[in-house]
Amino acid sequence: MDARGRLRLDAVARFLQDIAIDDVSETGWGLPDHLWFIRSIRIDVLSAVVEDQEVEVVTWCSGVAPIAAGRRWSLSGARGGRIEVDSVWIHLGPDERPARLDGFGVYAEAAGGRAVSTRLQLPDPPADAARSPWAVRATDIDRHGHVNNSAYWQAVEERLVRRGPDPAQPLRAFLDYRQPIDLDDDVSLVEWGSTEVRLALATADAVKAVALVEPFEPALPLDL
Numbered sequence: 001m002d003a004r005g006r007l008r009l010d011a012v013a014r015f016l017q018d019i020a021i022d023d024v025s026e027t028g029w030g031l032p033d034h035l036w037f038i039r040s041i042r043i044d045v046l047s048a049v050v051e052d053q054e055v056e057v058v059t060w061c062s063g064v065a066p067i068a069a070g071r072r073w074s075l076s077g078a079r080g081g082r083i084e085v086d087s088v089w090i091h092l093g094p095d096e097r098p099a100r101l102d103g104f105g106v107y108a109e110a111a112g113g114r115a116v117s118t119r120l121q122l123p124d125p126p127a128d129a130a131r132s133p134w135a136v137r138a139t140d141i142d143r144h145g146h147v148n149n150s151a152y153w154q155a156v157e158e159r160l161v162r163r164g165p166d167p168a169q170p171l172r173a174f175l176d177y178r179q180p181i182d183l184d185d186d187v188s189l190v191e192w193g194s195t196e197v198r199l200a201l202a203t204a205d206a207v208k209a210v211a212l213v214e215p216f217e218p219a220l221p222l223d224l
Helices: 009-027 105-111 149-160
Strands: 035-047 055-065 068-077 082-092 130-134 171-177 187-192 197-202 207-215
Touching (some): 009 068, 149 171, 149 187, 149 197
Antiparallel strands (some): 035 171, 055 068, 130 187, 171 207, 197 207
């Protein structure tokens, strides 16, 4: 939680990752034969999780592509917080190369024939965007030698609490994962935008990830 008792976005990402790992382990689509690397994610905070001491997380498959699958999560806080999340994950075999999803029927019913796209949506930062150093810590690195996907959200949180939308109000956050970040990478935090948070994590020769956070008005009543 942050200083106001709000469940931070990087903590949400950690919950999502843990639940996803549990799910693929139960269905046989987890390690060591199957690896999943996140491609993109959208987090809709319909009602901020503030001082909710318990959060229930429900997950299901939202769509399928030849080498990728979508995953949805619904988070419900004990005091009324609600977050809806959709994401796309690339499927790799044990050799860490993209692999087709053969025999993926265990998720077919939930997917309901829907397809997912691995195309990234967020644009590159402008050339004149402000840059500042961003330290990569050893504690950010996962078993594959890259920065864990939840650690990217720490950069988002760092800027969200200083400027941009009030994180205690409804918001929509996007993050496109383009290339892995390694421990020895010299990473810059690139920022632009005014009323919304727009940022990227980049090295001298590559944009590694791009994020956008903006105010959000839920289209449906929150009691549905």
